[in-house]
Amino acid sequence: xxxxxxxxxxxxxxxxxxxxxxxxxxxxxxxxxxxxxxxxxxxxxxxxxxxxxxxxxxxxxxxxxxxxxxxxxxxxxxxxxxxxxxxxxxxxxxxxxxxxxxxxxxxxxxxxxx
Numbered sequence: 700x701x702x703x704x705x706x707x708x709x710x711x712x713x714x715x716x717x718x719x720x721x722x723x724x725x726x727x728x729x730x731x732x733x734x735x736x737x738x739x740x741x742x743x744x745x746x747x748x749x750x751x752x753x754x755x756x757x758x759x760x761x762x763x764x765x766x767x768x769x770x771x772x773x774x775x776x777x778x779x780x781x782x783x784x785x786x787x788x789x790x791x792x793x794x795x796x797x798x799x800x801x802x803x804x805x806x807x808x809x810x811x812x813x
Contacts, residue, residue, distance in 0.1 A: 708753065709753055709754060712746065712749060712750045712753060713750060715746055716746045716747055719739065719742055719743045720743055723739045723740055773793075773795060774793030774795055774796070775792070775793055775795050776790040776792060776793060777790065777791050777792075777793045779791050
């Protein structure tokens with residue numbers, strides 16, 4: 700399997716996880732039978748386990764969750780909704796992130812002028 704095939708499989712599996720999670724939420728909202736909800740939750744758990752195994756095998760030991768926590772904790776990026784009260788999922792640069800961006804831009808401008 701090539702690297703592109705693995706990315707497609709990860710994306711397809713992530714879409715299945717999202718779809719199954721939506722189904723579970725809808726079943727709970729509609730007040731479906733307990734055994735039906737339990738079966739859907741079991742399917743969701745197995746999909747999440749498959750996704751976790753596939754993403755770990757593709758990451759080559761890189762712990763994305765730990766990295767994301769570090770970047771948020773050190774304020775390189777901040778969730779926009781915490782600052783502006785807007786849509787979740789968008790991020791703004793924090794002070795260290797802005798400083799890093801300026802340093803990279805200055806370096807690139809110096810490199811271009813040579």
